[in-house]
Amino acid sequence: MLLLRAVLLLLVLPTHGQDSVTEEPGGLLPLAKGACTGWLAGIPGHPGHNGTPGRDGRDGTPGEKGEKGDPGLVGPKGDTGETGVTGVEGPRGFPGIPGRKGEPGESAYVHRSASGIPGRKGEPGESAYVHRSAFSVGLESRVTVPNVPIRFTKIFYNLQSHYDGTTGKFHCNIPGLYYFSYHITVYLKDVKVSLYKKDKAILFTYDQYQEKNVDQASGSVLLHLEVGDQVWLQVYGDGNSYGLYADNVHDSTFTGFLLYHDTN
Ligand SMILES: [Ca+2]
DSSP states (O other): OHHHHHHHHHHHHHHHSTTOOOOOTTSOOOOOTTSSTTOOOOOOOOOOOOOOOOOOOOOOOOOOOOOOOOOOOOOOOOOOOOOOOOOOOOOOOOOOOOOOOOOOBSSGGGGGOOSSOOOOOOOBOHHHHHTOOEEEEEOSSOOOOOSSBOOOOEEEEOTTOOEETTTTEEEOOSOEEEEEEEEEEEEEEEEEEEEEETTEEEEEEEEOOOTTOOEEEEEEEEEEEOTTOEEEEEEOTTSOOEEEEOBTTBOOEEEEEEEEEOOO
């Protein structure tokens, strides 16, 4: 019904409204001057449909800054960083407190340890002296007599007097293992020298002398000795090789000491 009325109105308006100037929505249509006089006004039409929505307006001006929000949650732990540069070495520490004094030793070799940091030496027991035996002696002049024990009369050490400077022989007072060595200056003649033990040559050293030179001859050995054994140096061979030499500035030496004493 409404649609029908709308169609009728559209058919009527072009023929009777061409001269009209204005419309009054919702009101009566005015009559044209001089036309259709005496006609009754029609029934007012219904309101039209809503128009299409207008375009969006422009953006408003920014509002004032809001209040600061609450802190967020703690994030996960990060990866381990790279190792830093090694620092400078620190200063040297203070010396430690000295150790306690040692117990008295039973024998000499207890105190003979040479390695490591030495502790304080203990009081020597009585037997320590009993097991000490060492000597170091030298020639005072060149050897002139062959085939007899060589007498070293320059005494560097002979505290126990186990070496006899009048005979040139070492006398064993403590059974055990001994170390002997000799360093001979060779001059004017060859040297053939032996280390003797109980009338038997144990060690042989031979050096040929070269004219206008000073040579050296040396030897060393470990020997086990019993009480009463004697050890000395002596020229061997034809008796003509006794070029052992010594003066104020050339030494020839003979040394021996107890390394271990027998324990049984
Ligand atoms: Ca030589």
